[in-house]
Amino acid sequence: MSSSAKAEAVLALHRFGMGPRPGSIAAIGADPRGALIAELERSSPSQIALPGLSSAKAFRAVNDANAKRQAKAILARKEQDAKTQQMAQAPAMTEGSTPGAGEMAAKMAAEAVPDPGRQIYLEEARIRTEAAFGAEIGFAERLVWFWSNHFCVSADKIRSMSGAYEREAIRPHVLGRFVDLLLAAEGHPAMLFYLDQTVSMGTNSIAGMNRTRGLNENLAREILELHTLGVRSGYTQDDVIAFANVLTGWTLVPPGDNPEHGGEFIFNPRLHEPGAQKVLGKSYEDETVEQGRAVLRDLAAHPATATHVATKLARHFVADAPPPALVERMTKVFVDTEGDLKEVARAMVKSDEAWTQPASKLKRPSEWVVGMVRATGITQADPKRFTDGQALLGEPLWRPPSPKGFPDDEGSWIDGVGRRLDVANNFAERVSDRVDPQDVIETVLGSSVSAEVMQAVGRAESRQQALALLFMSPEFQRR
Amino acid sequence: MGFRHHLPNRREALLGAGSLFAWSQMPRLARAEGRDPRLLVIVLRGALDGLGAVAPVGDPDWIGLRSDRALVLDGKTPALPLDSFFALNPAMPNLYRLYKAQQATIVHATATPYRERSHFDGQDVLESGMARPGAVDTGWLNRALVELASDGQVDLRGSRALGVGAVTPLVVRGKAPVMSWVPQKLLAASEDTQARLLDLYQHTDPKLAVALQARVRLAALGGTGGMDAPAPGELPEFGIARLRAYVAETAGTAARVLAKPDGPRVGAASFVGWDTHINEGAASGQLANLLGALDVALAAIETNMRDAWRETVVAVVTEFGRTARINGTNGTDHGTGTVALLVGGALRGGRVIADWPGLKQAQLYEDRDLKPTTDLRAMLKGLLRDHLRVDERALASTVFPESADVTPTSGLVG
Numbered sequence: 001m002s003s004s005a006k007a008e009a010v011l012a013l014h015r016f017g018m019g020p021r022p023g024s025i026a027a028i029g030a031d032p033r034g035a036l037i038a039e040l041e042r043s044s045p046s047q048i049a050l051p052g053l054s055s056a057k058a059f060r061a062v063n064d065a066n067a068k069r070q071a072k073a074i075l076a077r078k079e080q081d082a083k084t085q086q087m088a089q090a091p092a093m094t095e096g097s098t099p100g101a102g103e104m105a106a107k108m109a110a111e112a113v114p115d116p117g118r119q120i121y122l123e124e125a126r127i128r129t130e131a132a133f134g135a136e137i138g139f140a141e142r143l144v145w146f147w148s149n150h151f152c153v154s155a156d157k158i159r160s161m162s163g164a165y166e167r168e169a170i171r172p173h174v175l176g177r178f179v180d181l182l183l184a185a186e187g188h189p190a191m192l193f194y195l196d197q198t199v200s201m202g203t204n205s206i207a208g209m210n211r212t213r214g215l216n217e218n219l220a221r222e223i224l225e226l227h228t229l230g231v232r233s234g235y236t237q238d239d240v241i242a243f244a245n246v247l248t249g250w251t252l253v254p255p256g257d258n259p260e261h262g263g264e265f266i267f268n269p270r271l272h273e274p275g276a277q278k279v280l281g282k283s284y285e286d287e288t289v290e291q292g293r294a295v296l297r298d299l300a301a302h303p304a305t306a307t308h309v310a311t312k313l314a315r316h317f318v319a320d321a322p323p324p325a326l327v328e329r330m331t332k333v334f335v336d337t338e339g340d341l342k343e344v345a346r347a348m349v350k351s352d353e354a355w356t357q358p359a360s361k362l363k364r365p366s367e368w369v370v371g372m373v374r375a376t377g378i379t380q381a382d383p384k385r386f387t388d389g390q391a392l393l394g395e396p397l398w399r400p401p402s403p404k405g406f407p408d409d410e411g412s413w414i415d416g417v418g419r420r421l422d423v424a425n426n427f428a429e430r431v432s433d434r435v436d437p438q439d440v441i442e443t444v445l446g447s448s449v450s451a452e453v454m455q456a457v458g459r460a461e462s463r464q465q466a467l468a469l470l471f472m473s474p475e476f477q478r479r
Numbered sequence: 480m481g482f483r484h485h486l487p488n489r490r491e492a493l494l495g496a497g498s499l500f501a502w503s504q505m506p507r508l509a510r511a512e513g514r515d516p517r518l519l520v521i522v523l524r525g526a527l528d529g530l531g532a533v534a535p536v537g538d539p540d541w542i543g544l545r546s547d548r549a550l551v552l553d554g555k556t557p558a559l560p561l562d563s564f565f566a567l568n569p570a571m572p573n574l575y576r577l578y579k580a581q582q583a584t585i586v587h588a589t590a591t592p593y594r595e596r597s598h599f600d601g602q603d604v605l606e607s608g609m610a611r612p613g614a615v616d617t618g619w620l621n622r623a624l625v626e627l628a629s630d631g632q633v634d635l636r637g638s639r640a641l642g643v644g645a646v647t648p649l650v651v652r653g654k655a656p657v658m659s660w661v662p663q664k665l666l667a668a669s670e671d672t673q674a675r676l677l678d679l680y681q682h683t684d685p686k687l688a689v690a691l692q693a694r695v696r697l698a699a700l701g702g703t704g705g706m707d708a709p710a711p712g713e714l715p716e717f718g719i720a721r722l723r724a725y726v727a728e729t730a731g732t733a734a735r736v737l738a739k740p741d742g743p744r745v746g747a748a749s750f751v752g753w754d755t756h757i758n759e760g761a762a763s764g765q766l767a768n769l770l771g772a773l774d775v776a777l778a779a780i781e782t783n784m785r786d787a788w789r790e791t792v793v794a795v796v797t798e799f800g801r802t803a804r805i806n807g808t809n810g811t812d813h814g815t816g817t818v819a820l821l822v823g824g825a826l827r828g829g830r831v832i833a834d835w836p837g838l839k840q841a842q843l844y845e846d847r848d849l850k851p852t853t854d855l856r857a858m859l860k861g862l863l864r865d866h867l868r869v870d871e872r873a874l875a876s877t878v879f880p881e882s883a884d885v886t887p888t889s890g891l892v893g
Contacts, residue, residue, distance in 0.1 A: 196757045199808045214807020218756045221596070221813070231597045232612065237845070240596075401751045402524065404599050410686075411616055415647040415657055417687055418694025421676060425668035456679045465672050472676050474684040 001029045006446045008032045011359065014479035016317060016349060018138030019371025025446040028137065036139050036349045040342055043140035046172040048131050053120065055164035055190055056253075059263035062117045062160040063255035069113040076109035077102040117159045122383040124163020125397055129381035132370045143174045143345060145366070146316050148398075149405040150309075151185035151227060153194040155398040161263075162398040165190035178309065178339030179300035186223060186296060189252040189265050195219035195403065202248040202273020215273075220244035222403045228299040230308035239280055245273040246284060246292050306334040310344065312408075317348060319357045320409045326353040359478045362410040365393035367479075368420065372427060372471045375444045376435045389423055421472055428467035437466040449475050516825060516866050517737050517791040519780065520620055520747040521730070522648055523773075524602060525754035527797040529817030530849060531761035532571075532770060533585055533831070537564035540838035548761060548805055556762045561585065565831045568761065570771040573778040577822050578829055584821040584891060586858050587833035590799055590851030596813035598754065601798030606650035608856070610881040619878050620747055621653030623863050626873040651747040658693040658743065723772040726750055731779035738787045745867075753797060757810040777822050789824035792866055792892065796855065802847050803838060816849035819858060825866060825892045832858075832888070854885045861888030 001009075006025060012032035013020045028035035080102040135141045148166045155162035169188040173181035185191055192198045200216035201208040208214050220243035225231045249272030255262035267289035276285050282298065284291050299305060310330035314322035326348070333340075333347040348354050363371065369389055373381075387397050394416055400406050407413070437457050441449055453473045460466035470476065534550035535541050536558060542549045550558040550568060558566035559575045565587065567575050577583040593604040593612065600612035608619025651657050668676075673695055680688035729748055736742045752769060759766050777793065784791050800817030816836070821828065836842050836850035844850040856879045863869040863878065864887050875883045 196808060196810070199757060201807060203807070208807070213809070216756055216806055216808045216810070217812045218754075225597050225599075231600050232595075237596065402598060402754070411649075411652050412647060414686065414690045415693065417690040421668045421673065421691070421694075425672060450683055452679055452682045456675060460675070461671065465669075465675070468668060468672055469676055469679060473679065474687060477687065478684070 001026070001446075003448070005029050005032075006448055008355065010446065010448050011355065011479070012036055012349075013137060014359070014363075014371065015354075015361075016137070016139045016142060018132050018135055018141060018367070019374045019476075020444050020446075021374045022377045022444050024137065025444075025448075029446075033349055033355075036137060037346055039135075039137050039139050040175060040345060043175065045131075045140045045144050045174055046167070048127055048167065048171070050123070050127055050164075050167065053123070053164060055161040055168055055188070056255075056261070056263035058116075058120045058160040058164055059158075059189070059252075060255045060259070061120070062115070063262070065113055065116050067256065069110040072109040072113055073106035077106040080105035121155060121159050121163065121398075122387065124166075125387050126381050126383035128163065128166070128397075129370070129383065129386050130379065133374055133379045133381060139345070139349075140175065142317075142367075143341075144171055146313065147174050147181065149400065150312065151181070151191070152400045152403060152405040153190045153398070154400060155396075158190050158193045161190035161193070166398070173341070175342040175345070176340075178305070178334070178341055179297055181341070182227065182296055182300050183293060185227070186219070186292075187250065187265055189263055192219065192250055192252060192265070195222055197247060198251040200244065200248050201271040202245055204274055205248060205272050206270045207268075208271070208273075215241070215244050215248065217241065217244045219250075220247055223296075223299070226404055228296075228308070229302055229304040233304040233308070235280060242277040242279045243295060246277045246279065246295050248273045249289065250292060300339055303335065306331045306339070310334055313344065313348065314354075316408050318354050319361060323353040323357065326351050359474075360410075361479050362413050363477060363479055364406065364408070364413060365395040365416065365420070366390055366397070368477060369393070369423065371476060372424065375440050375471075375476075376431050377444075378431070389427075393419055393423060417472075417477070420477075421468065424468045424471040425464075428464045428471065432462070432464040432467055435467060437463060437470050440467075440470060445475065449473065512868075515787075515790055516744065517784070517787055518620075518745045518862070518867060519730075519733060519737060519791070519793045520650055520745075521773075521776075521793060521795045522602070522606065522650060522747065522749035523753045523795060523797040524598070524749055524751045525797075526598060526601070526799050526801055526813060527753045527817055528755060528759060528761065528766060528801040528811050528814075529587060529589075530800070530803060531755075531759060531766050531811075532568050532820075533561070533587055533818045534558055534566050534568070535564060535587075535835065535838065536560075536566045538835070538838050544803055544838050545805055548759070548809070550761055554762060556767075561831055564835070565833075568767065568770050570767040571774040573774045573781075574820065574822065577777070577781070581829035582822060582824055582826055584826055584828040585831045585833075586819040586821070586853055586855075586888075587831055588816045588836050588849055588851055589819050589853040589855045589858065590816050591855050593799065594815065596799070596815075598798060598813070603649065605796060605798045605855075606648060608859075608879045615649070617653030618648070618650035618747075619859070620650045620745065621655050621657070623867065623869045623874075623878045624655040624745060625653065626869050626878060627867065648747050648749045650749075651745075656689055656693055658696060723768075723775060726772045726776045727779050730776035731783050734780040734783035737791070738784045755801070755810050756806070756812060757808040759805070759810040781822075784824075792821060792823035792825050792862060794859070794862060795820040795822075796859075800849055800851075803843050803849050804847070814848035815844045816851035819855055821858075821862070821891065827890060827893055854882075856882050856885045857888045858891070860885065861891050863887075865889070866892045 006029060009025045009029045009032045010020060012028060013024055016036055084101055132138060132141050148170045151170065153162055153165055165188055169184040173184055195218045196216045197219040201213055203214045217240050221240045224235050224240065224243065229235060249268050251266060251268050251271060253261045253264050253266050269288055272288060274286055276283050279295050284294055311322065311327050314327050314330060318326060329351055330344050330347050334344050337343045390397050395406055441447060441457065453470065453475060456469045457466045460469055536552055542551065550566065552558055552560060552566055556569045558569055560566045561578060574583055591604045592610050593601050603612045603615060606618045607615035609615055647657055677688060677691050677695065680691055733746050733748055737746050755766050758764060761767060780793055781788055796819050797817055799813065799815055801811035801814040803814065806812050834852040836852050840846060842850060860874045860879060863874055864871050869878065871887065874887065
């Protein structure tokens, strides 16, 4: 293999994939661009298996556990209070009775009930991480990560569903049409819960008139600002309110009421604001749930959405300031194909601009960590260790700081490089008994590292230090 | 007779570049006056409900606006009276104590020049110091530091600002280098490994070298490697307990580093979670918990700054306020006017600065938000001018562009 072919294969794996694994450079070296496209053709990101763990089921399990915990706590408090009272009636014992004993007993009883939420989160983290470790190149998985961050929810608010949301709403559509992805994400119970939609009700809806509660603008605003058109693209506060009215009624089945369907999406007409609504100059007749779907379909087809999405994709994969020609081409393909996301991804890797940019993008912590592990050939994930590591690096899994998701620019992450060194150091310590740094350079990276890196690794005082330096090298940090 | 130069001591000389760093970052003019001021900026992301933090209990329309969710002096959890008009959320006893000791100032009905309601554009304007959102990659605090150095006597290679958190806040990004520190630690790489990596970066990637160098310096100051940090993998739990622990530890450690004689003088941190769309709970609930965590953090800063506290100002700011009325889900939506909080021993505090706009329907901004009557930049400019001695012309041009008509607030410190 020529050195330029090798260099393009390395770039393909770092920039568009999850990073090189043993053997991957040789596998794609003949035609890296073709290999990326071929991976899109044969991938089905929706097929990652987690039998029986739907978001609704997870939500119900956590809800049931919470209810059980509360019941146990009440019971324990009652028993303790009764005991305290008995003791108080026996004069000799009064000094021994402790105030707050009831609270203590309640707390202990509650804590004795296991919390299934954490286990579910870790299991979801494991299968997601192993999908990234095991992917041939990982282009499709990178697209999953990108879209999951674009349509993010937060495990801080809804931990039970955060992983299942990605499997149910994101994965089936990342190589499909944007409109389907949008409809799936905005209608998913996790998103409705995360952005407060489940409790929003029209002022003139049946429930609204009975209960003096009302509208919540959160989801409507973030759909316009973050998920579709983009900020400052022309919509107004009135559009936000009208759209929020349209979306009233999009909620979920209360988990406690329904052991079979609790936690699933439902359109509740009692919450829905009656009447037509005008969004972005167009009037939408009230057709219950279809009113909202009609607005979402129009937003998906809006030219501002095409520009917003294409820019964000190019920025994520290619450069913090992506070449305008690349963005224009991807935008055009988005418009021409009515938002076919596989075609947009294909257009990106077929463009020369996507390859001529220097490797100046700093990998996000999640990409970097996965790349580091892949280079060692490890394919099994310890989800606890992995999620702890990502949290330390400032990118805790499915827990972005805001609905905007994690940032994608060098300025946000570069000051964390010292922290990466600690993580690399720890990882190197754990694998140094079975991973040889020279071997990683030669067989995984095809010897395509700078002379300086070669030298630093060669002169390291220990295998562990050599590995830490290698994982920290610009070759691993940038793409 | 003559000038007293700071001569590097043995340890500083051994640190090489570190010695220059150690004294170069002191605001020169302030130092010439015999002061050594510290500034910590805390950004609350998500938009703090200013009316829920500092309630206008003397306004006749207040209770009508929020009914049973209005903080009042005779409520179940009574608000703490600041003056005859304003009262503080009861979740903030430390701030109240500092206020009574003239070490806290509250600016109410304030906002940046941003008038839309996107968090992210709002935060960009707040942190960039620009008059409007758009592509920006530097923050006003960093540009203010560059101005302090404009006579060429200080070396920008020295890290002068401290960003706390794994993601550097925009407000401190820019030409003046930033150190970052992340609470939660794990086994640190050895000094030797750090030195070797630094050498590699210096030959291959200067930007990564600068970032790593900052961390090496911070380690020298004792900001990392503390024994009180949790063991690897012991991450705090989800929810309010996690937030409280995180906020207190972050703020407390920032203060410990800022308090060092050879530490940085300026820092910034940001805390998320203020976007209270639903069940806001100002008196007891979500917002009360958040404010309580912030209050603990302010106390941690006061304690950890030790003697330097009397030369310290902590500025707590947020991107915008929230709707004056409660929304349909017992929360508040994105709004405009809000509060900014100043605490610190350097303040001439104990007052609420407000040109109160009123709460009648016609007095609200767009019939929904507290109307902003004080430009937040006036306060920040006053602080930078009088506390750090940043040149006033620079404040109106490079630090806060297009702000010539925003007069710096006088008399905040001293």
